[in-house]
């Protein structure tokens with residue numbers, strides 16, 4: 508399922524989870540020159556994300572194969588965080604079977620920054636500790652697009668969060684300060700049991716989560732936390 512919430516270019520979705528601090532294992536991003544496509548493929552097959560540089564102005568993001576129906580996959584969210592929803596499967600060469608997508612020109616610095624952030628991690632996967640109740644970053648300055656399913660769920664739960672219409676879509680309304688109107692004390696979601704699919708699917712520790720934390724809270728989750 509394609510997530511139905513978006514924010515220009517980067518930062519998609521939201522989820523003020525009721526969970527307290529929890530540990531999440533996520534991919535480590537590594538840059539590779541095009542001569543090292545084999546090493547890039549091995550890194551990705553071991554669970555990391557690769558950025559394969561054909562030139563300083565041209566790069567591909569490489570992530571493990573994922574199920575198109577899995578809305579929470581880290582690779583999918585790494586692609587969405589580049590402002591893209593399209594990708595392909597490499598059919599030949601060292602990357603065969605892996606998911607690749609060209610990095611848009613205006614996102615080359617984004618993938619450079621991801622690799623710099625993760626350069627302190629030696630292995631393709633790392634564990635990060637996150638506490639959504641101490642964060643709430645993804646519930647600010649977002650665009651949560653409501654589907655029919657979401658609106659039916661609200662009705663069944665007898666809740667009616669304020670909405671706005673924009674470009675033919677129905678969105679959850681934000682306060683002037685950018686916070687979702689449902690974001691309560693201690694970052695609890697006021698409609699948690701009936702929250703929209705976009706909020707349910709948003710994976711803590713995804714690139715979009717880390718971007719939201721950096722943008723809203725100035726936290727760069729590069730330091731070892733495990």
Ligand code: SF4
Nearest residue numbers: 521523646687696706
């Ligand atoms: S409904 Fe609002 S507060 Fe609740 S998870 Fe979604 S964005 Fe966050």
Ligand code: SF4
Nearest residue numbers: 639642643645711716
């Ligand atoms: S940005 Fe990430 S850590 Fe923060 S509330 Fe959202 S999912 Fe949780």
